[in-house]
Amino acid sequence: MSDQSEALASAKAAADRLVKAKRLNACLTPVRELRKALVTQAQAAHPSGVLYGMPVAVKDNICTLEFTTTCGSKILEAYRSPYEATAVAKLKAAGALIAGKTNCDEFAMGSSTEHSAYGRTLHPFDKTRVPGGSSGGSAALVAAGAVPAALGSETGGSVRQPASLCGVVGIKPTYGRVSRWGLVAFGSSLDQIGVLGRSVHDAARVLAVISGRDPKDSTCEDRDPLRLPNVPESLQGFVIGIPKEYFPADLDPAVRRGCDRAVRLFKELGAAVREVALPHTAYAVPTYYILAPAEASSNLARYDGARYGPRFDGTADVRALYRTTRGEGFGAEVRRRILLGTYVLSSGYYDAYYRKAQQMRALIAQDFRNAFDRGVDLLFTPTTPSPAFKAGEKLNDPVAMYLSDIFTVTANLAGLPAISIPIGRIKGLPIGGQFIGQAFLEDEMLEAAYALERVVPATEEA
Amino acid sequence: MSVTHDEVLKIARLAELEVSEEALPLLAEQMSRILEYVAQINAVPASEGVKPFVPGPDALRFRADEVKPIPLAFGPETLAPAFKDGFFLVPKLGAFEGADL
Numbered sequence: 001m002s003d004q005s006e007a008l009a010s011a012k013a014a015a016d017r018l019v020k021a022k023r024l025n026a027c028l029t030p031v032r033e034l035r036k037a038l039v040t041q042a043q044a045a046h047p048s049g050v051l052y053g054m055p056v057a058v059k060d061n062i063c064t065l066e067f068t069t070t071c072g073s074k075i076l077e078a079y080r081s082p083y084e085a086t087a088v089a090k091l092k093a094a095g096a097l098i099a100g101k102t103n104c105d106e107f108a109m110g111s112s113t114e115h116s117a118y119g120r121t122l123h124p125f126d127k128t129r130v131p132g133g134s135s136g137g138s139a140a141l142v143a144a145g146a147v148p149a150a151l152g153s154e155t156g157g158s159v160r161q162p163a164s165l166c167g168v169v170g171i172k173p174t175y176g177r178v179s180r181w182g183l184v185a186f187g188s189s190l191d192q193i194g195v196l197g198r199s200v201h202d203a204a205r206v207l208a209v210i211s212g213r214d215p216k217d218s219t220c221e222d223r224d225p226l227r228l229p230n231v232p233e234s235l236q237g238f239v240i241g242i243p244k245e246y247f248p249a250d251l252d253p254a255v256r257r258g259c260d261r262a263v264r265l266f267k268e269l270g271a272a273v274r275e276v277a278l279p280h281t282a283y284a285v286p287t288y289y290i291l292a293p294a295e296a297s298s299n300l301a302r303y304d305g306a307r308y309g310p311r312f313d314g315t316a317d318v319r320a321l322y323r324t325t326r327g328e329g330f331g332a333e334v335r336r337r338i339l340l341g342t343y344v345l346s347s348g349y350y351d352a353y354y355r356k357a358q359q360m361r362a363l364i365a366q367d368f369r370n371a372f373d374r375g376v377d378l379l380f381t382p383t384t385p386s387p388a389f390k391a392g393e394k395l396n397d398p399v400a401m402y403l404s405d406i407f408t409v410t411a412n413l414a415g416l417p418a419i420s421i422p423i424g425r426i427k428g429l430p431i432g433g434q435f436i437g438q439a440f441l442e443d444e445m446l447e448a449a450y451a452l453e454r455v456v457p458a459t460e461e462a
Numbered sequence: 463m464s465v466t467h468d469e470v471l472k473i474a475r476l477a478e479l480e481v482s483e484e485a486l487p488l489l490a491e492q493m494s495r496i497l498e499y500v501a502q503i504n505a506v507p508a509s510e511g512v513k514p515f516v517p518g519p520d521a522l523r524f525r526a527d528e529v530k531p532i533p534l535a536f537g538p539e540t541l542a543p544a545f546k547d548g549f550f551l552v553p554k555l556g557a558f559e560g561a562d563l
Contacts, residue, residue: 175517175518176517176518176519189516189517189518218519219517219518219519220519221518221519222519280506283502283503283506286499286500286501286502286503287500287503289496289499289500290500290503297477301477301478304478317549318549319478319547319549322478323478323479323480324480326477326478326479326480327479327480327481327482328480330479335479335481335489336489336492336493336496338477338479339470339473339474339477339479339481339489339493340493340496340497341477342473342476342477343465343469343473343493343497346473346476352501352504353497353500353501356503356504357500357503358514358515359512359514360503360506361514361515362512362513362514362515363506363512364515365515366515398492398495398496399495399496399499402496413515414515414517415515415517415518
């Protein structure tokens with residue numbers, strides 16, 4: 001793009017596409033407000049920016065000045081942040097247009113985008129199914145072609161899992177690669193902003209822009225922004241590890257076929273493929289569902305009706321105000337996780353749950369270090385155990401819902417980068433394959449993803 | 463691991479979260495199942511002595527997790543006419559109307 005009229009045309013076209021995608025309930029921003037904001041941003045966008053005129057939707061738990069930030073929760077209904085996330089500021093400085101806020105599970109707690117106070121998001125290929133979550137709105141908008149890329153957030157797979165279910169690319173960077181300033185906190189030691197894109201290149205371009213140091217976030221590493229690698233001709237010299245724990249006997253046979261096909265393609269591209277062991281994998285989901293709720297119960301203590309959002313009146317005293325506001329403002333899943341988190345941190349249970357889970361996290365991270373120390377560059381796994389499931393199927397069974405993150409939570413626990421790319425279809429529904437890379441070696445991971453993307457028949461049955 | 467209704471109510475009080483009587487049975491049942499599921503990590507032996515893993519810059523580390531006394535010569539309850547459950551009790555705003563402040 002070369003002048004502002006093209007950015008304006010891009011803004012108007014994006015608004016039209018977002019209106020068409022309205023039936024998905026993926027975008028929470030009202031159409032009129034969205035059009036106006038897109039045009040205003042296009043007029044202000046700098047033509048020299050590397051993302052000039054590119055519409056990027058933003059998950060509703062990332063603070064923006066243009067739009068409300070509700071985190072999909074009634075407790076933050078109509079809330080406008082007085083500041084914007086560093087990632088959003090960097091996008092705007094690069095000339096991107098913030099194309100509204102996307103629906104998500106409340107406070108990013110969920111794997112289906114059914115736990116939003118603003119209604120569930122529909123899967124773009126089959127409205128009876130879920131798009132995954134918690135960044136389901138971002139994934140659905142990219143899959144529907146409404147935007148080329150969107151920001152999501154990850155605590156346990158909330159970018160990669162919906163990306164896999166919707167047939168788009170999802171990147172979770174290394175913990176500390178992207179600033180968390182302005183990302184509403186859920187599990188602070190796990191949270192990272194990630195990117196969903198229609199291709200590896202679209203997602204990687206956005207990631208490169210939002211990455212890099214930020215003095216406002218002490219957990220953000222003091223590093224230069226990510227440099228994008230070239231698209232490789234082959235994978236000669238790469239050693240790709242296949243962790244056997246990610247291919248259990250009860251894995252969906254079609255998911256297994258899709259991964260087997262990808263492995264054959266790696267070999268044809270010149271990579272060496274080696275089986276590896278990550279022995280503590282089975283304990284990753286239990287570990288995650290102790291640590292993440294524990295951190296959430298602390299982070300969400302700030303929502304009390306006094307400082308943010310609507311106040312649900314408690315008549316007796318200030319305590320009643322807190323309890324009524326939190327009881328009525330939070331949805332069922334968030335309430336459940338706050339209670340779980342409070343429980344595992346409480347006196348008498350702390351050692352059995354929280355301390356033990358911290359130790360398990362260290363063992364899981366050590367598993368990855370051991371694999372990489374033995375000469376493996378990257379790991380390849382399925383992203384999810386199955387394609388998109390039916391809406392309502394897992395709503396009343398929290399453990400079943402949590403298990404849909406079984407292949408993604410490990411990278412969050414170990415703070416490693418990972419990417420999901422489409423590798424095939426099962427009865428028309430997309431499935432994804434995942435690369436897990438070494439800390440801060442996103443460039444290697446992207447090279448492998450570029451190479452696989454070029455050859456894998458992503459829209460064919462596995 | 464079975465969580466009783468009373469335990470849910472106790473935890474809810476700690477979390478400043480209102481839980482209705484009707485919601486209690488399902489919540490207790492779901493919490494019990496989740497806690498039973500996550501307790502499987504205790505089957506892994508010999509993880510004592512493993513240092514906690516903290517991602518992010520090396521400079522970022524946990525403080526020691528220990529309870530220390532609040533460094534006040536007198537408790538906050540001695541500084542106000544009324545104090546309850548960690549809060550200073552003050553008149554409702556309406557009580558100030560017409561007062562000579």
